Amino acid sequence: MVARASGVEVDLESKQIHFAELANSEYLLLPDECEYGDYRLQMKKVGFASREEKGALHKGRILREVTAEILGYGRQ
Numbered sequence: 001m002v003a004r005a006s007g008v009e010v011d012l013e014s015k016q017i018h019f020a021e022l023a024n025s026e027y028l029l030l031p032d033e034c035e036y037g038d039y040r041l042q043m044k045k046v047g048f049a050s051r052e053e054k055g056a057l058h059k060g061r062i063l064r065e066v067t068a069e070i071l072g073y074g075r076q
Contacts, residue, residue: 002028003063005036012070017041019066026061033071041068 007020017036028034030043047065 015070017068022063024060040072
């Protein structure tokens, strides 16, 4: 696991997935392909990135308003 996703919307028509937030995402390498559920993705846009304070519920790198392109389905 490279991040914790929340606020996920899948748009099959445009072949995109929108994430409201990706928390604990230090190991998510944005230029690399990744998987979410049954989808293979390429991250295309990050609206905002930050680090939460140590006392916050989510620790580590937080990415918000993220758009990813669906490249395929499952392991092909």
